[in-house]
Amino acid sequence: MMGAFLHSRTLLPGAVLTLVFTFAALISLVWVPYDITVLDIANRMKSPNWTHPFGTDQFGRDILSMIMEGARTSIAVALVAVGIGMIIGVPLGLAAAARKGGLLDEVIMRANDLVFAFPSLLIAVMITAVFGASALNAIIAIGIFNIPVFARLTRGAALSLWNREYILAARVAGKGPARISLEHILPNVANLLIVQGTIQFSLGILAEAGLSYVGLGAQPPIASWGRMLADSQTMISLAPHLALFPGLAILLTVLGLNLLGDGLRDILDPRLRRART
Amino acid sequence: MSLLKIESLSLAIHGLKILDDVSMEVAPGRILGVIGESGSGKSITAFSVLQLLPGGAECTGRITLCGKDMLSLKEAELCAMRGREVGMVFQEPMTALNPLKTIGDQVAETILIHERVSKAEAMMRAAEALRRAELPVEKFPLSRYPHELSGGQRQRVVIAMAIALKPKLLIADEPTTALDVTTQAQILNLLRRLVEEDEMGLMLISHDLAVVADLADDLVIMKTGEVVEYGPAKKLFRNFQHPYSKALLAASGHVPAREAQARDVPLLQVREVVRDYTGHSHGWWGKTTLTRAVDKVSFEIRRGESLGLVGESGCGKSTLTRAILGLEDVQSGEILFDGLPVFTHHHANVAVRRRMQVVFQDPYGSFNPRWKVDRLITEPFHLMDKPPTGAARAAAIAEALESVGLTAGDADKYIHEFSGGQRQRIAIARALIIKPDLIILDEAVSALDVSVRAQVLDLLANLSDRFGLTYLFISHDLSVVRSITDRVLVMKSGRIVEEGPTADVFDNPQHSYTQQLVAAAPVLPADVVTAH
Numbered sequence: 001m002m003g004a005f006l007h008s009r010t011l012l013p014g015a016v017l018t019l020v021f022t023f024a025a026l027i028s029l030v031w032v033p034y035d036i037t038v039l040d041i042a043n044r045m046k047s048p049n050w051t052h053p054f055g056t057d058q059f060g061r062d063i064l065s066m067i068m069e070g071a072r073t074s075i076a077v078a079l080v081a082v083g084i085g086m087i088i089g090v091p092l093g094l095a096a097a098a099r100k101g102g103l104l105d106e107v108i109m110r111a112n113d114l115v116f117a118f119p120s121l122l123i124a125v126m127i128t129a130v131f132g133a134s135a136l137n138a139i140i141a142i143g144i145f146n147i148p149v150f151a152r153l154t155r156g157a158a159l160s161l162w163n164r165e166y167i168l169a170a171r172v173a174g175k176g177p178a179r180i181s182l183e184h185i186l187p188n189v190a191n192l193l194i195v196q197g198t199i200q201f202s203l204g205i206l207a208e209a210g211l212s213y214v215g216l217g218a219q220p221p222i223a224s225w226g227r228m229l230a231d232s233q234t235m236i237s238l239a240p241h242l243a244l245f246p247g248l249a250i251l252l253t254v255l256g257l258n259l260l261g262d263g264l265r266d267i268l269d270p271r272l273r274r275a276r277t
Numbered sequence: 278m279s280l281l282k283i284e285s286l287s288l289a290i291h292g293l294k295i296l297d298d299v300s301m302e303v304a305p306g307r308i309l310g311v312i313g314e315s316g317s318g319k320s321i322t323a324f325s326v327l328q329l330l331p332g333g334a335e336c337t338g339r340i341t342l343c344g345k346d347m348l349s350l351k352e353a354e355l356c357a358m359r360g361r362e363v364g365m366v367f368q369e370p371m372t373a374l375n376p377l378k379t380i381g382d383q384v385a386e387t388i389l390i391h392e393r394v395s396k397a398e399a400m401m402r403a404a405e406a407l408r409r410a411e412l413p414v415e416k417f418p419l420s421r422y423p424h425e426l427s428g429g430q431r432q433r434v435v436i437a438m439a440i441a442l443k444p445k446l447l448i449a450d451e452p453t454t455a456l457d458v459t460t461q462a463q464i465l466n467l468l469r470r471l472v473e474e475d476e477m478g479l480m481l482i483s484h485d486l487a488v489v490a491d492l493a494d495d496l497v498i499m500k501t502g503e504v505v506e507y508g509p510a511k512k513l514f515r516n517f518q519h520p521y522s523k524a525l526l527a528a529s530g531h532v533p534a535r536e537a538q539a540r541d542v543p544l545l546q547v548r549e550v551v552r553d554y555t556g557h558s559h560g561w562w563g564k565t566t567l568t569r570a571v572d573k574v575s576f577e578i579r580r581g582e583s584l585g586l587v588g589e590s591g592c593g594k595s596t597l598t599r600a601i602l603g604l605e606d607v608q609s610g611e612i613l614f615d616g617l618p619v620f621t622h623h624h625a626n627v628a629v630r631r632r633m634q635v636v637f638q639d640p641y642g643s644f645n646p647r648w649k650v651d652r653l654i655t656e657p658f659h660l661m662d663k664p665p666t667g668a669a670r671a672a673a674i675a676e677a678l679e680s681v682g683l684t685a686g687d688a689d690k691y692i693h694e695f696s697g698g699q700r701q702r703i704a705i706a707r708a709l710i711i712k713p714d715l716i717i718l719d720e721a722v723s724a725l726d727v728s729v730r731a732q733v734l735d736l737l738a739n740l741s742d743r744f745g746l747t748y749l750f751i752s753h754d755l756s757v758v759r760s761i762t763d764r765v766l767v768m769k770s771g772r773i774v775e776e777g778p779t780a781d782v783f784d785n786p787q788h789s790y791t792q793q794l795v796a797a798a799p800v801l802p803a804d805v806v807t808a809h
Contacts, residue, residue, distance in 0.1 A: 164642050164643075166645045168604075169637065169656065169707065172633075173656045174630055174631075174657075
């Protein structure tokens with residue numbers, strides 16, 4: 001496992017990038033270079049320099065500090081949204097697979113189709129429009145769209161497992177579908193879920209940035225990469241670094257998570273693993 | 278003048294030695310049987326002829342095909358030979374064909390790759406090749422897709438692809454292993470006919486001595502990458518020299534010693550059982566179709582008896598097994614175990630279920646790869662009201678493992694640490710752990726090598742003597758059924774067509790289908806069996 005980790009061309013850079021942003025978010029909980037709620041108009045729109053490595057914005061706030069706190073917002077929103085998707089979607093998928101072809105399967109999967117049929121960001125805009133713009137509503141909106149992703153993935157993987165003989169053996173041992181799903185199916189689809197989880201995580205970060213960009217995500221004074229981009233838009237010719245750093249942060253985090261997901265799939269999928277050795 | 282000559286071929290993959298000093302020869306119009314168990318290197322020998330080897334493989338020695346030294350040819354030259362000079366037939370007809378292309382296109386493809394002919398002409402020649410493989414265009418148009426054909430017909434398509442360009446050498450790697458007995462006989466006859474007509478050389482690879490016995494002119498027996506025996510088949514069969522060949526022959530005809538006597542008390546009674554499947558032909562509201570998988574089947578198993586159930590794929594064996602295990606309800610009829618119904622009120626009867634267990638065919642698919650052996654084999658404890666815990670559980674695990682010839686220490690390992698034969702022992706241990714009365718063996722030895730199969734059969738015979746077990750032995754392999762069962766049922770299209778003591782049924786089959794089955798089953802020549 002460790003050898004594969006070091007030799008993988010995607011896993012290592014992916015993990016490093018992800019860890020850098022996670023650390024930035026964690027450190028921001030206890031310390032940031034400057035307090036971002038304090039405005040320092042005298043030092044506004046400074047280019048990167050020794051006191052402000054990433055420069056300052058139009059209110060004189062330190063951009064490095066805002067990126068660090070923004071990482072916290074992005075990661076928190078995406079993580080909880082993926083959590084919602086997994087906690088609701090995986091049991092639904094397991095139940096649908098256990099009752100394949102039955103009424104429950106049809107109801108669950110058609111409800112999934114219904115959610116899939118709507119453009120996700122549009123619905124997110126609607127939810128925040130109805131319930132007000134906040135980080136919490138963004139989480140719920142993104143989370144809902146993660147449910148069918150996990151439900152479908154789980155059902156598909158579980159269906160092929162249900163045909164295995166060890167499931168038949170468990171049925172002969174008198175185990176019911178719920179117990180078989182929990183003991184036999186879930187551990188065997190876990191690796192798929194982890195991989196999909198990292199990919200949904202990166203999509204969640206993008207979605208949060210998108211919502212904040214149109215002003216429907218986290219509200220000031222909570223820092224958010226998406227809103228930093230939106231705010232810098234009018235000043236991009238005067239101070240390009242205002243857009244550059246949040247843009248890079250989004251790019252690198254999403255890239256890192258996707259590489260991580262790719263790499264994890266390579267080492268967690270036993271078929272690919274066998275093919276390589 | 279030999280067609281293919283392999284001289285002291287050695288092969289290593291990433292430094293690991295796979296083949297060691299392998300030599301053999303195929304002459305035009307002759308059939309060379311290559312026999313060995315899994316891991317003996319028989320397939321890799323065939324692939325090295327075509328130089329279709331995995332990365333990191335290094336060959337030394339000499340392979341001469343039609344006067345050309347295969348090891349020194351460039352990839353482009355090899356491509357020109359593959360398919361034209363050498364045709365290949367694979368084991369699994371389900372995966373050897375592209376599901377998205379018609380059979381005509383697939384056969385024509387071989388022709389179009391090697392010859393500059395028009396598409397229309399290639400299709401005409403494809404039709405001719407298919408006709409020679411006994412798939413006449415009138416009945417099987419070129420526009421058919423693989424999924425519209427049966428396993429045997431698909432294998433004929435694969436053969437048609439291989440012989441389309443009249444190659445000088447045909448390599449068939451376990452061409453009939455995935456097929457039913459009667460289909461197997463037809464395919465073997467087809468191969469023999471093609472060899473005679475085209476003066477082609479045939480390299481027939483198999484794990485089954487009986488399949489090769491009445492076909493091959495010459496015989497190679499391989500073991501762990503080495504040739505242990507090589508010579509004309511007739512002579513060799515009468516006079517095997519190497520202990521491994523002798524052991525292999527003994528194992529294929531092995532009859533385990535059994536002492537247990539069936540008592541005249543019925544344990545399982547199956548009466549007039551009918552199982553239908555309903556399908557929807559067009560969506561939710563379309564017409565429902567009814568398929569009858571099991572049609573008024575009645576039989577009984579006596580206590581201590583070993584009953585065989587023989588039939589080809591799709592005859593309803595598996596459906597019947599599920600019904601007996603109480604996994605599915607039946608439409609009519611009843612199944613009684615020791616006088617109790619196996620299925621009551623939409624649920625399997627637990628009191629009955631804990632007295633029956635099952636061993637499946639696939640030693641690789643019947644275990645959860647993420648569990649350790651102790652957890653795997655104690656799964657049936659779920660059926661008990663008070664499963665043993667702590668020391669009693671450990672003792673039960675140790676007893677079950679030791680009774681199948683493993684050690685108590687194996688309980689702490691994962692399933693991938695065991696070989697196929699060991700896994701099947703673990704499957705038997707899992708069935709034994711709750712001390713059932715009846716064990717259903719669903720093709721339980723079909724996936725095993727002959728020598729391992731002989732050991733597992735011995736183990737089963739021994740266990741039935743020790744624990745007074747009753748077996749329902751489901752198999753398509755007549756020789757195995759013959760060696761371990763007292764009585765046999767022959768099943769076809771959901772019905773039992775013949776029933777009786779095993780020896781009587783096989784020696785003097787009454788029903789035409791049974792006669793067909795017995796005639797098709799590959800057997801070693803009688804004088805060979807007695808000679809050893």
